[in-house]
Amino acid sequence: MGRIAACVDGGGPGIGSFGFLQVEQDGATLAALLDTARAWLAARGMTRLRGPLSFTINHEVGVQVAGFDSPTMLRMPRNPPWLSPMLEAQGLAPEKDVVACTLDLAREVHRARAARLLSGFDARLRIRALDPRDWPAEVARLAALFNDAWAENWGFMPIGDAEAAAIAKIMRPIARTSVILFAEWDGAPIGVLAMLPNIEEARGSWRMLPAMLFGRVGSARIAMLGVSRAFRGTLASSAATAMMLSTAFDAAERRGWRRIEISWILEDNAAMLALMARLPAPVTGRWRIHGGPI
Structure with missing residues (x-):
């Protein structure tokens, strides 16, 4: 139904990351994945969650929110349009966008x-x-x-x-x-x-x-x-x-x-x-x- 990874090094003091996220279009499943990642990170002293980053910002970054009609590109994430709104529904606000230029x-x-x-x-x-x-x-x-x-x-x-x-x-x-x-x-x-x-x-x-x-x-x-x-x-x-x-x-x-x-x-x-x-x-x-x- 879904998968997630958590990493203690999220790009700043106290920041943990989540990434490698795949999930069905089901809010309860996403909530369970994120809650598990949060608990694992909290046990290691993290106070903030950031992602998707797989594992860090040096690799696969973010959830796609525009450009779905563009062809797939090497090591650039692809996901359904509904994933970002589902993350926001779980209390994760937009922090930063990155773009591709072709x-x-x-x-x-x-x-x-x-x-x-x-x-x-x-x-x-x-x-x-x-x-x-x-x-x-x-x-x-x-x-x-x-x-x-x-x-x-x-x-x-x-x-x-x-x-x-x-x-x-x-x-x-x-x-x-x-x-x-x-x-x-x-x-x-x-x-x-x-x-x-x-x-x-x-x-x-x-x-x-x-x-x-x-x-x-x-x-x-x-x-x-x-x-x-x-x-x-x-x-x-x-x-x-x-x-x-x-x-x-x-x-x-x-x-x-x-x-x-x-x-x-x-x-x-x-x-x-x-x-x-x-x-x-x-x-x-x-x-x-x-x-x-x-």
Whole structure:
């Protein structure tokens, strides 16, 4: 009838999370699941419940509330429209929305604009692809950049060593067909972009193996795009972001990925949403994080 998971690390002092939520359209079942999660968390000193987060905000986030007509995307939750109202009926109020923005590569105008603006930019900035031969060290660099660039975001949770190892294991099967880029300034990494083939397109079909091995799908997801805080607000930061996106779009074109989802983005991240509008990549989906006292 349903399932739930509870986690003591919900993104702040005293906050526990719930996630991996699946439930029939039955308020009593949902109430029983949430009550059990609350009791487990209260016994461990938590005073507030937040979710769905599976397990934390670094992974699958929120309950979908808009964009149900959009195709399924890798590691973005799908659920019926009635789930968010059911959570609110259980005393969990909306806390924050995250959105997905989708680029139709045939309508993209970013690369031409970026080429004009970045012509002759400082040679100390360069973009390079992740080196799979140095996989553990490259994943460590990616995690370090994430822990820096995302540190001031709402609900931020740093990636620890064990979590980085788990992410590396999960990503390894599709790493060779993914596009993972580092921006470097004087040889030091300052930015990261990770674009993954949308293997959800092939789920449950004979196409799954070629999707994983060769990226033979029509869409992809940019799951990470960020620049170190030390460069935030500088021309180098803007240039690094623009160059990483241009390089990623070139790669998507070569692979036949026609639709690129950039997700997720906090609903109040005005700078990122303005960048999406310039690509153009309009908002195509919305997910809601709920919260309330235990």
